[in-house]
Amino acid sequence: MSAEVPTPSGPQIGADEWVxxxxxxxxxxxxxxxxxxxxxxxxxxxxxxxxxxxxVAAIPFMTSNGYIQGVATDTMLYILLAMGLNVAVGxxxxxxxxxxxxxxxxxxxxxxxxxxxxxxxxxxxTDWPTPAAVAVAIVATIFLGFVLALPTRRLRGxxxxxxxxxxxxxxxxxxxxxxxxxxxxxxxTHDVTGGTTGIIDVHPxxxxxxxxxxxxxxxxxxALGGFTVLAVALMYANKSRTGRAWRALRxxxxxxxxxxxxxxxxxxxxxxxxxxxxxxxxxxxGAYHQQVSPDEFTFVLLITVYAMVILGGAGSLGGxxxxxxxxxxxLEVLNRPDHARWVFYAAVLIGLxxxxxxxxxxxxxxxxxxxxxxxxxxxxxxxxxxxxDGPIAVGPTAFTKQGFFAGAIxxxxxxxxxTYTIPHYTIxxxxxxxxxxxxxxxxxxxxxxxxxxxxxxxxxxxxVWENLLIEQAPTVxxxxxxxxxIVLMTTRPAGLFGQQRVEIV
Amino acid sequence: MTxxxxxxxxxxxxRELSVAFGGLKVIDGLDLHVDEHEIVSVIGPNGAGxxxxxNLITGVFEPDSGDILLDGESLIGLAAHKITQRGVAxxxxxLRLFLNMTVKENVMAAQYGRTxxxxxxxxxxxPRARREERRMNEVAEEKLGFFGERLMGYRWNQPAYSLSxxxxxxxxxxxxxxxxxxxxxxxxxxxxxNPVETHEITELIGKLRDEGGYTILLIEHDMHVVxxxxxxxxxxxxxxxxxxxxxDSVATDPRVVEAYxxxxxxxxx
Numbered sequence: 001m002s003a004e005v006p007t008p009s010g011p012q013i014g015a016d017e018w019v020x021x022x023x024x025x026x027x028x029x030x031x032x033x034x035x036x037x038x039x040x041x042x043x044x045x046x047x048x049x050x051x052x053x054x055x056v057a058a059i060p061f062m063t064s065n066g067y068i069q070g071v072a073t074d075t076m077l078y079i080l081l082a083m084g085l086n087v088a089v090g091x092x093x094x095x096x097x098x099x100x101x102x103x104x105x106x107x108x109x110x111x112x113x114x115x116x117x118x119x120x121x122x123x124x125x126t127d128w129p130t131p132a133a134v135a136v137a138i139v140a141t142i143f144l145g146f147v148l149a150l151p152t153r154r155l156r157g158x159x160x161x162x163x164x165x166x167x168x169x170x171x172x173x174x175x176x177x178x179x180x181x182x183x184x185x186x187x188x189t190h191d192v193t194g195g196t197t198g199i200i201d202v203h204p205x206x207x208x209x210x211x212x213x214x215x216x217x218x219x220x221x222x223a224l225g226g227f228t229v230l231a232v233a234l235m236y237a238n239k240s241r242t243g244r245a246w247r248a249l250r251x252x253x254x255x256x257x258x259x260x261x262x263x264x265x266x267x268x269x270x271x272x273x274x275x276x277x278x279x280x281x282x283x284x285x286g287a288y289h290q291q292v293s294p295d296e297f298t299f300v301l302l303i304t305v306y307a308m309v310i311l312g313g314a315g316s317l318g319g320x321x322x323x324x325x326x327x328x329x330x331l332e333v334l335n336r337p338d339h340a341r342w343v344f345y346a347a348v349l350i351g352l353x354x355x356x357x358x359x360x361x362x363x364x365x366x367x368x369x370x371x372x373x374x375x376x377x378x379x380x381x382x383x384x385x386x387x388x389d390g391p392i393a394v395g396p397t398a399f400t401k402q403g404f405f406a407g408a409i410x411x412x413x414x415x416x417x418x419t420y421t422i423p424h425y426t427i428x429x430x431x432x433x434x435x436x437x438x439x440x441x442x443x444x445x446x447x448x449x450x451x452x453x454x455x456x457x458x459x460x461x462x463x464v465w466e467n468l469l470i471e472q473a474p475t476v477x478x479x480x481x482x483x484x485x486i487v488l489m490t491t492r493p494a495g496l497f498g499q500q501r502v503e504i505v
Numbered sequence: 506m507t508x509x510x511x512x513x514x515x516x517x518x519x520r521e522l523s524v525a526f527g528g529l530k531v532i533d534g535l536d537l538h539v540d541e542h543e544i545v546s547v548i549g550p551n552g553a554g555x556x557x558x559x560n561l562i563t564g565v566f567e568p569d570s571g572d573i574l575l576d577g578e579s580l581i582g583l584a585a586h587k588i589t590q591r592g593v594a595x596x597x598x599x600l601r602l603f604l605n606m607t608v609k610e611n612v613m614a615a616q617y618g619r620t621x622x623x624x625x626x627x628x629x630x631x632p633r634a635r636r637e638e639r640r641m642n643e644v645a646e647e648k649l650g651f652f653g654e655r656l657m658g659y660r661w662n663q664p665a666y667s668l669s670x671x672x673x674x675x676x677x678x679x680x681x682x683x684x685x686x687x688x689x690x691x692x693x694x695x696x697x698x699n700p701v702e703t704h705e706i707t708e709l710i711g712k713l714r715d716e717g718g719y720t721i722l723l724i725e726h727d728m729h730v731v732x733x734x735x736x737x738x739x740x741x742x743x744x745x746x747x748x749x750x751x752x753d754s755v756a757t758d759p760r761v762v763e764a765y766x767x768x769x770x771x772x773x774x
Binding site: 242503 | 602606613615619624630
């Protein structure tokens, strides 16, 4: 309607040069990591996607190791889940804590349609062809997304979080107790979900007459294929009117509504699209594990997927993929003592190198650490010989007890022998409390005292690690994940690839 | 209700509009009309209910009684985004831009109600989605071009939070025009601007009417702006219309002077 459109011109000296170059001053990634991010930014998204898909698809040809293929399959499923959650959380800004229920619902739905056994012995009679079962499971999950979002469409923020969390709890209760479903007291109880054991012997996918029974390889390819399609579709959605409307809704729901965007409908749509992605992942997991059990779809899984989205950068499609890979691979590594040990010592060393400046101080701290450990080891050895006689914890693939690294740990740390009079884990428990006290003390003192205190603290942490935590993967995994998230949130609040957001200016 | 027989029907008409918040009558029996291609200013002291009138028209609040007609059709009970799609767009006194979206995205987002491609079409980049996307891009550039060089070129891809205050006000107006409205409600467009910028925004509002073809309802405290562009001025106090007419007649109305300065000032005048 305006008469003429002035031709856009670049920045000129004296003409708002400051504003023109504001992009360079945005709080963006810096340093070597920043260089990587910028290089990735310049590459077209479709090429990155092609390289990633090509690499993952080739994993089964590179290794026949079933464990690695299994980790790859799990990671692909986590990527799908993180991508779906990102739609509601990252794009539309809705704190949806019921998300995992969609995943579980689809898994049950697929198992019920594709066929399997309830643990109580009842045979699920249905034996649908895979495409039909998957399609119906996904559509039903999307529908469930709409239904659950309907009563919450007026809620936002904390309120939405509380209500959706209850949906997840209801779902868990339903699946756990669904084996004695009582139709309003008419005609006894029925088994609907298989109760705490769920559905077993879930039929594998059948595509074109072949059954997919090379589980970790086949379902990785299935998940990867779905991922490719969904990643492109979501990438396009994000760049179109709906994606923009979701982001507008995240920024300011009232302004979005007053600019002609149907906010409530957009909320329903965001939850439903996320549910659809989770629905696809759900119809893989049952066939892949040959079983659907209710304890898979709990709050723990929800937090794990959230950690992936937040760590990668909520709102960034590539970011949440990277987040899912990092978190899942890390959790796998922490599962085995011989691998977890490397993560622990590497993390301590990298943390020291990054944080301790100048280098003279770093050398002093490292030297102090070595000296402190050796001296303590000698003293304990002289006073109580059995105190340094303990075995070193090893994983499934034996971490050699005679190797240099093992020897170093033996002469640096104190590993008490495993006896019944004073169990080594009791000592580890007490040491754990002392280390926590040292951490607190460290935050209270300043200056040189902090560096002096740092040495016994790190040594104590290593002591606790070798004597207590390394053998307790279920405790260590959330602990390490929590530490990583805390460190990341203080250094990069928007996640690895997330755009730094400005709330009030 | 509608009087189709009337010779010239107002574009926007408020009839006996009333709303109370917890017993406090904020708007009390307000009648107001804005004709096509008219610029009407609403003035009044702080707390007079000016912004509440805007909130009622745009559907943020629902009135207790009375009617709001756009081109003879009632807007009462419609969802806010439907009212915008009927052709009413507004700006905000306290800016409400989508700060973390780019300048162009802000304007493109506002065209949501003017596009129809479904989510599936967008995900698959089907022809209609692509066509609409191109169109939205063109409209966004055109609307931003309305402000001369201010919001052009390199600024398109900058986040809205990087803009200066005056440019944010311009972007809000651009965003409102992108919804393709028939009537623009501008809530204190000159607030927080320096004299040069105020002068510029005054000219711009005139240009919006003359070149853009919009009808404008304006809330403004800066009397230079009101004097410069208003066809008609309406004064509110405590939710009641106390005066209406040309700027000069309203500005010298004893009741208006009293509302702004108190009784003694009105008497000595």
